[in-house]
Amino acid sequence: MSWDGFARVLPATARVNEAGHLEVGGCDALELVREHGTPLYVLDESDVRDRMRRYRDAFGGENVHYGAKAFLTRSFVPILTSEGIALDCATGGEIYTAVTGGFPAERILFHGNNKSADELTEALDAGVGAIVIDNLNELERLERVAGSQEVGVPILLRVTPGIEAHTHEYLKTGIEDTKFGVPIGDAALEVVRRAARAPHIEIVGLHAHIGSQVFDIEPFGEAARVMVRFLARVREATGLELPVLDLGGGLGIAYEPDDTPATIEDYAKVVLDAVRTEAERVGTPVPAVKVEPGRSIVGPTMLTLYQVGALKDIPGVRTYAAVDGGMSDQIRPALYGATYTFVSASRPDTPHDTTYAVAGRLCESGDVFRRDAMLPRLEDGDIVAMAATGAYGYAMASNYNREPRPAVVSVADGHARVLARRESYEDLVRLEG
Numbered sequence: 001m002s003w004d005g006f007a008r009v010l011p012a013t014a015r016v017n018e019a020g021h022l023e024v025g026g027c028d029a030l031e032l033v034r035e036h037g038t039p040l041y042v043l044d045e046s047d048v049r050d051r052m053r054r055y056r057d058a059f060g061g062e063n064v065h066y067g068a069k070a071f072l073t074r075s076f077v078p079i080l081t082s083e084g085i086a087l088d089c090a091t092g093g094e095i096y097t098a099v100t101g102g103f104p105a106e107r108i109l110f111h112g113n114n115k116s117a118d119e120l121t122e123a124l125d126a127g128v129g130a131i132v133i134d135n136l137n138e139l140e141r142l143e144r145v146a147g148s149q150e151v152g153v154p155i156l157l158r159v160t161p162g163i164e165a166h167t168h169e170y171l172k173t174g175i176e177d178t179k180f181g182v183p184i185g186d187a188a189l190e191v192v193r194r195a196a197r198a199p200h201i202e203i204v205g206l207h208a209h210i211g212s213q214v215f216d217i218e219p220f221g222e223a224a225r226v227m228v229r230f231l232a233r234v235r236e237a238t239g240l241e242l243p244v245l246d247l248g249g250g251l252g253i254a255y256e257p258d259d260t261p262a263t264i265e266d267y268a269k270v271v272l273d274a275v276r277t278e279a280e281r282v283g284t285p286v287p288a289v290k291v292e293p294g295r296s297i298v299g300p301t302m303l304t305l306y307q308v309g310a311l312k313d314i315p316g317v318r319t320y321a322a323v324d325g326g327m328s329d330q331i332r333p334a335l336y337g338a339t340y341t342f343v344s345a346s347r348p349d350t351p352h353d354t355t356y357a358v359a360g361r362l363c364e365s366g367d368v369f370r371r372d373a374m375l376p377r378l379e380d381g382d383i384v385a386m387a388a389t390g391a392y393g394y395a396m397a398s399n400y401n402r403e404p405r406p407a408v409v410s411v412a413d414g415h416a417r418v419l420a421r422r423e424s425y426e427d428l429v430r431l432e433g
Contacts, residue, residue: 003349005257009341009387011044011301013411022345022385024303025411029345032416033305033383036407039325040305041394043419045079045412047301048390051264052083055293058268061085065109067249067294068094070391071302073408075419077101086129088249088292092119099126109156109246109292113180114138120145130154132207132246134181136191139198146200153200156246158207159188161226163219180209184230192234203240205287206231209248212295217262217270223247224274224289232284245287247271251296255388256341264296295391302390304330304406305345308382309361318357318371321378326360327367328403330389331396334366342373345383350376358384362401394420402428 003016010024017023021030025044032042055064065088066080074097080087086107089095092115099105105127112119113134120142123131133139133155146153158181182188195203210223227245235241252261262270272289279286306323313319332338342358344350352374360367375384397405404423409416 006341006343006348006387008257008259009254009300010343010385011042011303012047012050013044014303016349020347020349022343022348025416026414027411027416029305029385030383032409032411033307033345035416036409036418037422038305038307038383039323039329039406041329041389041406041408041420042303042305043076043298043390043408043410044301045410048298049079049083051297051301052080052085054264055268055291055297056083056085058265059272059289059291062107063288063290065246065290065292066297067292068098069395070294071298071393071395072097073394073419074101075417076410077103079410086290088294089128092116092122095119095123095126095128105129109290111158115141117141117145121149124149124151124153130156130204132156132158133191133195134158136182136194139191139195139201143198143200151200152202154202154204155195156205156207156244157182157188157191157195157203158209159184159227159230161208161210161223161230163210163223163226181207184226188230189234189237192240193238196238196240203242205242205244205246205290206234207246207248209292210250212250213252214250215252215259215261217251217267220247220250220267221270221274224271225278228275228278228284228287229282231279231287232282235284241285243285243287244290245275246290246292249292249294249296251293253296253299253388253391255339261296264293299391300388302388302393303343304386304389304393306384306386308378308384309380311378311380318355320359321356321373321375321384322359322361323369323384324361325406326362326401326403327364328360328362328400329397329406330360330369330386330393331398332392333369334364339370340389341387342370342375343385343387344376344378345385347376347382352376354378362403399423399428404428 061084064085108128160181310322357371358369407422408420
């Protein structure tokens with residue numbers, strides 16, 4: 001694999017520096033390891049800002065709700081705030097993180113398929129901009145909470161448009177058999193009517209999300225057309241002109257050099273053109289189009305650094321290279337077979353011509369990141385980088401095997417800033433008697 005191939009999956013500022021090491025944001029990866037240890041999540045700040053700006057330019061900042069579930073820390077919030085985009089939160093904890101990090105609550109959209117009364121109360125107290133209602137039970141629960149506070153609440157109704165996104169089964173959310181949303185048609189229309197009658201509810205739009213890590217962008221266009229037709233049906237049946245259409249996120253990223261995801265700009269063109277032309281065709285007002293990118297903003301902008309430890313050769317079978325992290329800091333390979341590209345941070349321009357099974361150190365046979373990673377001949381102590389780990393790495397990290405979660409640093413212009421410190425053993429037991 002050549003450096004050009006690796007560059008397709010590494011953060012935008014990644015390069016081989018004069019010392020022959022991997023460098024990101026002007027920071028030598030090995031120097032970062034010496035200062036902050038391993039495992040270490042490294043965020044390319046200029047890259048993530050650029051991706052936010054590209055979405056903002058394509059859709060308008062108020063229409064881009066960054067998917068907090070991909071990656072969120074209080075120290076990351078100022079980046080979101082300064083780039084002028086909005087935020088999509090799925091839990092009370094995400095709202096708390098955002099608001100205490102200084103994010104304006106009125107730019108938060110609150111999601112989730114089973115929000116508790118306490119979470120809804122907290123969201124209203126914080127002053128979130130709108131709430132996405134996932135089902136009839138939730139609508140009734142929100143009406144009770146809003147009624148007790150004597151406030152009005154703008155909502156969007158999440159529906160399932162029945163569009164098949166070509167992705168992993170666990171990542172499909174737009175089909176009928178999913179825990180999310182109300183099936184489009186009569187069932188959804190009835191919830192709209194109920195929302196319109198609720199004294200403390202103002203239904204302002206519809207929401208749909210067809211899946212994640214999607215490469216073929218035509219399903220996004222088809223989902224947009226289906227949703228516009230349903231907006232027209234709502235208007236005809238109820239007289240309501242809903243001004244907002246939220247089409248979720250789901251744009252895929254490159255985890256391997258041969259992956260060819262669509263660009264942000266091409267994705268925006270497909271979605272916006274579909275909405276406009278279908279609205280004109282069916283004779284309904286063109287709604288404001290909102291999107292919720294998470295992975296496609298932060299995923300490619302981060303890598304994770306590990307130190308190689310034990311090397312185990314099984315003649316005629318494979319050679320294992322164990323690193324000092326595992327499924328506690330990168331669960332996706334074990335969870336649903338996600339694949340990542342590995343690059344030597346110690347010798348990135350050395351031919352990556354040796355096959356290794358890169359294994360974690362957790363006490364699970366399934367704790368293997370990749371069984372056919374191509375790397376240079378490794379030695380104990382080498383540093384390797386796992387590319388494109390910005391989405392759902394730190395966000396899904398756990399303390400399995402009582403492993404402290406790694407640190408996260410942001411790098412830019414040769415300086416590193418800690419976004420989350422490395423957990424200590426004391427942190428592991430701080431809530432226990």
